Amino acid sequence: MYVILVYDVEQKRTAKMLKLCRRYLHWIQNSVFEGEITEAKLQELIHRARRLIDPETDSLIIFTSRHERWLDKQIIGKEKSSTDNFL
Amino acid sequence: MKKSYYLFNPGRLSRQNNTLKFVPIDEEGKEGQARYLPVESIKELYVFGSLDANSALYNFLGQQGIVVHFFNYYEYYTGSFMPRDYLLAGKVQIAQTKTYLSANKRLALARRLIEGATHNMLKNLRYYVGRGAPLQNPITQIEALWQSTATAPDIETLMGIEGNIRQTYYECFEHIVSDFAFEKRSKRPPENELNTLISFGNMLCYTLCLRQIFHTQLNPTISFLHEPGMRRYSLALDLAEVFKPLLVDRTIFSMLNKKILQASDFRTELRGCTLRPAAAKKFVTHWEERLQTTIQHRTLKRKVSYEHLVRLECYKLIKHVLEIQDYKPFKAWW
Numbered sequence: 408m409y410v411i412l413v414y415d416v417e418q419k420r421t422a423k424m425l426k427l428c429r430r431y432l433h434w435i436q437n438s439v440f441e442g443e444i445t446e447a448k449l450q451e452l453i454h455r456a457r458r459l460i461d462p463e464t465d466s467l468i469i470f471t472s473r474h475e476r477w478l479d480k481q482i483i484g485k486e487k488s489s490t491d492n493f494l
Numbered sequence: 495m496k497k498s499y500y501l502f503n504p505g506r507l508s509r510q511n512n513t514l515k516f517v518p519i520d521e522e523g524k525e526g527q528a529r530y531l532p533v534e535s536i537k538e539l540y541v542f543g544s545l546d547a548n549s550a551l552y553n554f555l556g557q558q559g560i561v562v563h564f565f566n567y568y569e570y571y572t573g574s575f576m577p578r579d580y581l582l583a584g585k586v587q588i589a590q591t592k593t594y595l596s597a598n599k600r601l602a603l604a605r606r607l608i609e610g611a612t613h614n615m616l617k618n619l620r621y622y623v624g625r626g627a628p629l630q631n632p633i634t635q636i637e638a639l640w641q642s643t644a645t646a647p648d649i650e651t652l653m654g655i656e657g658n659i660r661q662t663y664y665e666c667f668e669h670i671v672s673d674f675a676f677e678k679r680s681k682r683p684p685e686n687e688l689n690t691l692i693s694f695g696n697m698l699c700y701t702l703c704l705r706q707i708f709h710t711q712l713n714p715t716i717s718f719l720h721e722p723g724m725r726r727y728s729l730a731l732d733l734a735e736v737f738k739p740l741l742v743d744r745t746i747f748s749m750l751n752k753k754i755l756q757a758s759d760f761r762t763e764l765r766g767c768t769l770r771p772a773a774a775k776k777f778v779t780h781w782e783e784r785l786q787t788t789i790q791h792r793t794l795k796r797k798v799s800y801e802h803l804v805r806l807e808c809y810k811l812i813k814h815v816l817e818i819q820d821y822k823p824f825k826a827w828w
Contacts, residue, residue, distance in 0.1 A: 426513075430532055430534050443535060448535070492499045492782075493500050
């Protein structure tokens with residue numbers, strides 16, 4: 408499945424969150440990630456994120472879609488980072 | 495779905511925060527913007543540009559089970575970094591070796607592999623006969639050659655016939671694609687556009703088979719059709735025979751006939767012909783798309799991707815050497 412993940416965590420935890428998400432998804436903007444991921448890997452990511460955040464103040468929102476093709480993506484202004492597999 | 499990553503630009507790949515960081519470096523040695531690759535979703539890496547890396551990175555890749563394939567400046571396959579074997583099964587290995595050592599068993603299996611390859615080649619040709627290409631003669635020739643494998647006394651004869659089949663087949667390419675001449679199969683270096691594409695595609699197919707074998711208990715160095723030589727994973731060559739017509743050749747036909755690749759995408763030099771970097775990228779994009787194409791599998795009764803068909807083929811080989819079920823080669827039915 409294809410997901411978009413955004414987080415809003417307290418400043419001292421942002422770096423940890425960033426590092427964790429980078430292992431699973433493509434960074435596209437500050438605190439925004441997207442990419443293809445399996446169900447199991449997503450659960451793994453959520454589990455790890457849960458241990459990191461403070462449920463009182465932080466939040467993590469995940470938008471899921473069955474496939475990338477059901478997603479229209481527009482970029483206005485500068486594309487900060489692409490998600491393709493050619494480097 | 496895990497993805498393959500293709501590194502065309504020179505740069506430095508390193509381990510950082512338990513994931514991979516790629517920093518491109520341009521001709522003046524200046525560093526570009528870093529890209530982080532999500533390590534959990536990497537299937538394998540293809541390295542075409544020059545890459546800086548250290549052992550910490552390879553330790554990490556090994557831990558994660560990620561295979562890295564290397565290619566030189568002319569896009570020739572030079573080798574692979576394979577993590578430690580993680581699916582070890584002495585039983586399969588012994589069975590595989592036993593099948594190889596028994597002349598009869600080996601010959602039978604090798605013939606099966608050629609059967610698959612021939613069938614898939616004929617499938618391609620017949621499709622183009624339907625579209626008006628004058629290929630009836632070569633088809634009859636190939637069928638006759640295939641018949642003669644039944645009486646082949648040893649592997650060398652079999653390989654010889656296989657070579658003839660493939661030569662006849664490749665000579666048909668001119669009639670299938672417009673604008674390009676085939677002349678003859680030339681390698682190291684390929685001398686014209688078609689040969690370049692065949693070589694490039696076959697190489698991708700070979701690495702694909704190698705990766706699928708890596709994820710099974712088979713030993714990639716013990717092969718049946720090809721002679722298990724030194725310095726190469728010959729079982730991957732055996733498997734590639736069956737899949738080249740379906741994966742490589744069809745990609746070539748569609749890319750040339752739709753004019754996605756044109757004469758300007760090639761660079762003919764003093765010695766041989768190479769793909770321009772942008773063209774190699776185009777080819778690889780189409781190749782990836784093809785691998786992800788799914789078909790309804792007849793016996794499994796579910797959709798499988800072309801890529802997964804190769805893995806299924808490995809499982810069939812395992813069953814064959816363990817004498818659970820006779821190997822029937824994959825035959826395209828569409």
